[in-house]
Amino acid sequence: xxxxxxxxxxxxxxxxxxxxxxxxxxxxxxxxxxxxxxxxxxxxxxxxxxxxxxxxxxxxxxxxxxxxxxxxxxxxxxxxxxxxxxxxxxxxxxxxxxxxxxxxxxxxxxxxxxxxxxxxxxxxxxxxxxxxxxxxxxxxxxxxxxxxxxxxxxxxxxxxxxxxxxxxxxxxxxxxxxxxxxxxxxxxxxxxxxxxxxxxxxxxxxxxxxxxxxxxxxxxxxxxxxxxxxxxxxxxxxxxxxxxxxxxxxxxxxxxxxxxxxxxxxxxxxxxxxxxxxxxxxxxxxxxxxxxx
Amino acid sequence: xxxxxxxxxxxxxxxxxxxxxxxxxxxxxxxxxxxxxxxxxxxxxxxxxxxxxxxxxxxxxxxxxxxxxxxxxxxxxxxxxxxxxxxxxxxxxxxxxxxxxxxxxxxxxxxxxxxxxxxxxxxxxxxxxxxxxxxxxxxxxxxxxxxxxxxxxxxxxxxxxxxxxxxxxxxxxxxxxxxxxxxxxxxxxxxxxxxxxxxxxxxxxxxxxxxxxxxxxxxxxxxxxxx
Numbered sequence: 001x002x003x004x005x006x007x008x009x010x011x012x013x014x015x016x017x018x019x020x021x022x023x024x025x026x027x028x029x030x031x032x033x034x035x036x037x038x039x040x041x042x043x044x045x046x047x048x049x050x051x052x053x054x055x056x057x058x059x060x061x062x063x064x065x066x067x068x069x070x071x072x073x074x075x076x077x078x079x080x081x082x083x084x085x086x087x088x089x090x091x092x093x094x095x096x097x098x099x100x101x102x103x104x105x106x107x108x109x110x111x112x113x114x115x116x117x118x119x120x121x122x123x124x125x126x127x128x129x130x131x132x133x134x135x136x137x138x139x140x141x142x143x144x145x146x147x148x149x150x151x152x153x154x155x156x157x158x159x160x161x162x163x164x165x166x167x168x169x170x171x172x173x174x175x176x177x178x179x180x181x182x183x184x185x186x187x188x189x190x191x192x193x194x195x196x197x198x199x200x201x202x203x204x205x206x207x208x209x210x211x212x213x214x215x216x217x218x219x220x221x222x223x224x225x226x227x228x229x230x231x232x233x234x235x236x237x238x239x240x241x242x243x244x245x246x247x248x249x250x251x252x253x254x255x256x257x258x259x260x261x262x263x264x265x266x267x268x269x270x271x272x273x274x275x276x277x278x279x280x281x282x283x284x285x286x287x288x289x290x291x292x293x
Numbered sequence: 294x295x296x297x298x299x300x301x302x303x304x305x306x307x308x309x310x311x312x313x314x315x316x317x318x319x320x321x322x323x324x325x326x327x328x329x330x331x332x333x334x335x336x337x338x339x340x341x342x343x344x345x346x347x348x349x350x351x352x353x354x355x356x357x358x359x360x361x362x363x364x365x366x367x368x369x370x371x372x373x374x375x376x377x378x379x380x381x382x383x384x385x386x387x388x389x390x391x392x393x394x395x396x397x398x399x400x401x402x403x404x405x406x407x408x409x410x411x412x413x414x415x416x417x418x419x420x421x422x423x424x425x426x427x428x429x430x431x432x433x434x435x436x437x438x439x440x441x442x443x444x445x446x447x448x449x450x451x452x453x454x455x456x457x458x459x460x461x462x463x464x465x466x467x468x469x470x471x472x473x474x475x476x477x478x479x480x481x482x483x484x485x486x487x488x489x490x491x492x493x494x495x496x497x498x499x500x501x502x503x504x505x506x507x508x509x510x511x512x513x514x515x516x517x518x519x520x
Contacts, residue, residue: 107455110447112465126450129495161456169477173453188456231457231464
């Protein structure tokens, strides 16, 4: 039996579509709820980011509860940046107790790239160890080997970076994540399908679902900024040029066109098992992208 | 070697302000090599403090200077016995260990830090010092081709690079090499990539219950004051 609606989906042969919502900076969740309402029926699941780019925000677990309350299917993004192993286990227990069972296990961005640069980075675990931790909990034990009263069950995911400039060590880590129990992968942003194809030649030997990360860009400037400042982002010059060549004010339209084009090709050519759309603060446009596919 | 940086003159002037007679105490070991608190730096600081005092016309301090072989060992501190009776404070230019050993040896005199103790490292080139060891108490350098991910990866992670590495550099600082890319390349060169494919479990932080103490068996058996 599947542990979640999303797990049912990944066990099927459907083309998977997920997106993500970044919680607000502050306690006003109205816009977030609006986005959840807009997206919940159009997506197989909605990720809620965990202080994305190390910028302090409303918590991912709180956001997942909202998704749940609105009738959506949340994916709880958990990073190792801010919690030690006690807090990580506790949050997973809390999540499970409230029906949040899809968990994306991430190491987390460096504190240095965020808005609380003087904070103590935790990184008690890394992403591979976090996956193992969750699987150990499913076996009824905490990390110290103590028995759990009430055993959680999860659908576990992780990330991978097919477009990195040095792929070999990333592939080793990918395989470690598979062995640690990852069932699905949402990739970092993909802009060149050749790298995705190449990655899938390697990844298809494993029984995991790969969702290609699609970042919606709004301008050449944004693309350049993300290239220079956001960890894990490598946007090709061809894409930046394409964005730079449109009239002023038409950047987002172009960005939506590029994203839709990528999704369409991935789906038509069956390049991987689905897509994960990252609208980076413009969650409202995600339905437009999917309509354009 | 321990690497330190001398505090700013402004900060040093602030911490010594309540005291009249100040002993500037250098250390002849690590901080001499890294140019933060050896005999030369003590002399230079002494002059700088005098000049600043004259310029600001707030001349209340009288300074003396002395550099001992090592501040982190009681036996090297005996020579200070007479000197400390004549001063109101000691500004130690030794590392954080030196400051504390001097304070423990002379309980009636305030001991102030004159340097910020930064890390354990090596001289990459003259005047450039790089951190190399985090003193984690559980050395695994055999598994990582002699390159320490605890120290040199900003996240100290054990199972390979994060996705933030770009052009072989770290996401936290584009001037710093990604430790895991270095480890991969060296393991490949040594034909030991299987070491990277292994799963490494979470670190055992119990090996570093602070403060740490190591007791050599022979010393304990022969008696001794372990405080």
